[in-house]
Amino acid sequence: MKKFKKAVSLLAAAAMTATMLSACGGSDANQGADTQEAAGAETTESAGGTETSESTGASFKIGAIGPSTGGAAVYGIAVQNGADLAVKEINAAGGINGHQIEYNFQDDECDNEKSVNAYNTLKDWGMQMLVGTTTSGCCIAVAAESANDNLFQLTPSGSSVDILKDNDNVFQVCFTDPNQGVGAAQYIGTNAVAEKVAVIYDSSDVYSSGIYEKFAQEAANQPFEIVSAEAFTADNKTDFSVQLQKAKDAGAELIFLPIYYTEASLILTQANGMGYAPKFFGCDGLDGILNVKNFDTALAEGVMLLTPFAADAEDEATKSFVSAYQEAYGDTPNQFAADAYDAVYILKAALEKSGAAPDESVSDICEKLKGAMVEITVDGLTGEAMSWDSDGAVNKAPKAMEIVNGNYSLIQ
């Protein structure tokens, strides 16, 4: 019996070593001649897949990271699909400088540690540029790694300023949180939307608390007053009656909601239930509120939001993007998908400007792209004439939208 146990534990130990060895062996092969095969495997894997390059020339390898499983999967899948769509379009139109693009998306479960693992997986695959990561927290962790490798990173939706700090290889497509907070405060102030403002925000979320802080700072310079600022956390985000009651008692005429649309839809419903009808003002996280299931969209009537993208906008580019997206993935794209779609086109513009070739080293491409990013201007779905500072933040005008008759309409 004891001998048996010993033998089993020895076997298990051997198995462990074998696992480690085989892990290394497998990846070693990946780096070598099997790259083609690995790329082929990825093709079938990423929903719909990337078209294998027809041309014999080398191709650009673009990686993307986001949560495609777990609670934040909506955002990760949107980025995955948005970037995939752009890659397919570019490949069909002949690629970048005549080179096709290979695309690989990895799941990070919205966890910093897993995100770094996903980044390393992509590096083994041979990634030259990263479109990611989707969420701010993970992006900070990955940006430190990519800065270390000098690998060009363009995040579609990681909006924290910490991403850009000390990392000159990282650029953003979306606004930074401070920009959104300051922008919202200035908009409310200059347009005299309200005098007494309440805020309900998610203190456990980087995005939400980041916007709130800057909003509160800027509010001091604006002709309105924050009468109540109430937080909730990811653990209790279903009942907002306390926060709403406080806002009501303080006499707030407007409630600022720097949060995502799921919670916002609950807040609107509960405010209606208690007979409280202030104005609501949100940021890009509110985009998507009209698609919430079992939500009476009449309640969202008159909600104002600062967002770079609205799926029912009337311009030509948005229309064709939305219809192509719906056709390919059977879903209405949200702002994350649009950001990712833009990110790939921004990469294309920067690559064309810099004249980088796929056979250059990762670091060389990064240096060239860094130079090109500050020179290009891109018209995308999420903003016209987007340009970048050398620190990586985007310059584009925020669009203020109002929900009228169940549709987003631009406030002039």
Added chain:
Amino acid sequence: MKNFKISKNMKDNVITYGIVIAAYVIMQILVSTGHVSSLMQGLLVPLCVYVILAVSLNLTVGILGELSLGHAGFMCVGAFAGAFFSKCMKNVITFGLIRFVLAILIGAVAAGIIGFLIGMPVLRLRGDYLAIVTLAFGEIIKSIINVLYIGKDSRGLHFSTKDSLSLGLEPEGDVIINGAQGITGTPKDSTFTIGIILIILTLIIVLNLIHSRDGRAIMSIRDNLIAAESIGINITKYKLMAFSISAALAGVAGVLYSHNLNSLMATPKNFGYNMSIMILVFVVLGGIGNIRGSIISAVVLTLLPELLRGLSNYRMLIYSVVLIVMMLFNWSPKLIDLRKRYSLKRLLKKNREVQ
């Protein structure tokens, strides 16, 4: 008989240390010859973290015999205490290794103290009740850290539980713990070598404790509380000893974890009860009370989801299925019988070869 027992323990321990050292040597050789992918290199430190966590939890679950579901909470305390220290001292102590060693000590002490404080009221409970209360404490620790704002400027440290604005920092002041946004910019001091050294230290502490007089006392509490009490063993003392050592070691793992990533946040994912249960899974799969088993199962279960990346969206599903199959294979009585019946021949052959 007595001599035989000791030598068996020795042999057992040597095998355990041997596995760790062999794994280290093999990995170092592979890394230096360039045979290891970036993914594996990135996983080396997390592997060390999870091994330390599994071994330390085994002390509470396997040796003390109490079910604790708050292990991630202690890891969280260690991670934040260590990262806080490193961030404060980033420009004061520029020599990375000394700073990191100090951070590890601080993380261990902080987690140990919290473990001691929590242990005092909690260890009066047994079984399921203890499990539930430790679960709650783990969540409390996470929640407290999520509302904690600490900043530093020339006037010293500022604390707040509201938001970073109410810290009232000077313009050049630095927010160190920014509530739910956690700590960003922790120096990346963790290396595989330090991780392995910490694993070996953990093993030395835990294995020596188990085979010491105190360890026997702890195990007697596990096996029969009333009998242990009746022969004059100080139950509270030994329970607290095992619990706080286990917490302190989890704190060490936390420091290692936080110095491997640039940004540290207390999310439900990394320090919530899911993580506590994950660590418990390592311990249960490896065998409760079996330290070597904990090491192996922590390594296998951490590697598995990453090695399954090729399966794309099915990866987490397959991972769960594999977990169930492994649990059944290891611990289902019927399967144990089956394994015995069919592997006996091979086993005999192997033994002959060995001799």
